[in-house]
Amino acid sequence: MKQTAFADIADYMDLLLDAICVVDKSNTFRYVSPGAKRVFGYSPHEMVGRSMFDFVHPDDKNTTGQVAEKVNTGDEVLHFENRYIRKDGSTAHILWSARWSDRDQMRVGVARDVTKQKQLEAEREELIKRLEQMALTDALTGLPNRVLFYDRVKTATARAQRDGVEIGLLYLDLDHFKHINDTYGHATGDSLLKAAGERILGAIRATDSAARIGGDEFVVLVDAIDTPNALSAVAEKICHAMSKPLKLPHGEEHITASIGTARWPENGSTIEELLQYADHAMYRAKRSGGNRVAT
Template sequence: MNMNNDDCRLLKKLGINSCEEVARELAALLKSIPDVYCRTDAEERIILLSEMVTRHLGYTSEELEGRRLDCLYPDEAAYTGFISELEKQGRLRDYQIQLKHRDGHGVWFSCHAGFRHDIRGRRIGIELTGHDIGQQKQQQSMLTHLSRITEQTADVVVITNVHGIIEYVNPAFEKVTGYRPDEVLGKHPNLFASDQQSEEFYAHMWSTLLAGKVYRNNLINRRKDESLFHAEITITPLMDEKAEITHFIATARDISEHIRDKVRLKHLTHHDSLTDLPNRSLFLDRLQQAISKARHHDRLVAVLFLDLDRFKNINDSLGHSAGDQLLQQLGERFRRTIREGDTIARFGGDEFVIMLDDFDSDNSLSLIAQKILNSLAMPFEIEGHEIFITASIGISISPDDGKDPDTLLRNADIAMYRAKELGKNNFQYYSESMTARVFERLTL
């Protein structure tokens, strides 16, 4: 370590006379300094440095003493900028610089720096102290990164205080809800509640959150324009060092389209793609439920099995496209004809099946069957042609004609074929003699 005459005179005034004593005092001082400390001479060569330099930058004192201060900077531009700022301000406080570690990577410091002057005011070097802010910089970088993610994510992000008052919303919030940030900041999230969730739903949510646990669920919220949307939400309690909740951060994803897709898929699974009527699967499910309900309330359930007469002739003469159009129009006409609460399904081809579970007698059932046949009296307009069609209907009634869906359908089908045998365009009730006739025909 080197000292100039002014340093020596100053030390003598302090009662330190010998070089050995100076060295001991200085070494103890440099060892005790908790921060990086560096001093240069007038030529900006390093003459003193603390032991913290080794810990933070990896150099030994011997490697740095006598070298210019710029050896600690990653490049000439960084050092020139530091000197320029120092000359401009005379002294720097909390000046953030990046110094070069011995292995080449950069280490961030917050520094105090200034020029040293002798008693005559001449510049005799630079003095610099600094503490490592690498972890702080890393945290700031992470926060900046997280902020960028939050600002750019398509998911809604909402931060509230512990009382639920909104303190932050990201840009996606406005896109999804229609509310501008200034319209919701300082307000409670119940502003966009939909009343689609029960009190028990919210009670469970708050009990989970106040227990310090993450809450996940799907709910329905209301946009500014009053339209509803489905959201997949995750709410996380944020805690301080005392493990006390200070904030809640909620992320939400608009899953309305996903829900609509599920509904559409479920509909397609249970409905005929041509007529949009219930298909066999849905019909059998509803029939089973109706039979079970009727059994408990001592009521009847009827199945009407309808088959179009000579439908094949239409397909053969006008083509399958015309046949499909006819089936679609038939489905719509049957919908308008049957009563609300009754179920009509298409089983495929030209077969339609109707379930009735609210009728008083065979007479009322006959009136309904005749009404269905009468609905076919008006022609159908298909590709410029007027098409007339009739149908044959077979009727079975539970529990006498069957106590399960398969038996009811089979017996209604048998009755329908009996209607065709009797000239078509009529309806027939199932009887056991029909089964005997079918069995006899099969035996022959």
């Protein structure tokens, strides 16, 4: 290509959406194309003569230096990402392609601003997380729903079988919930259910898992029962926590719960069998007056 033709092309470098950067071995910018203003927020003359590390995000300097050394030794680097601090203080996500020029003894790199794509990716990931949470949690209490609870029980039973330990299930039904809900309205009922979920969480161990599976029914996975009384101890603790007075818009209420227990593998080998056993035990507790645990 003739030099005059190259000069003609150079006149249109400002049309490039990307920025072409030439950097020496000391990591100093020797040439930056006009696209730098769009990518970095700095004009070329503000960058030329300065170290690239003056602009690189502090958390990315170490990795950027390592990649720069790879290019200096002749490796071609494609699709390397790092972050730069723009002139306005914002963070730019940059996608680089670079190679070493033996003739010029310089690194030549092309920088593309992918900040918007990164933001869209983050928003999409956040949306997926929210959708997953909506699919696996109870909207009112924030507790796991039946789907997530079943999955946790399956995992726990597999682990218990491997380790040779027992696990337990608790089935809870709030006493006289229908009366409170019908008398004072659904808003009060919802407040009561939220409070019940919080009290259950506060009473169980960190290794246990609680879920709301419908209406005023809650279940608890009691993981790794290591003593004969461990399951009933957790259930009694929940009973005690639930019976404390609760302030509601219309006044103070005393919430109680009937709780049934089941042990794996003694009372069932499947989730359905365990829940059925615990459910029957819960109804025995309710028929005995409620606010108690039945096994």
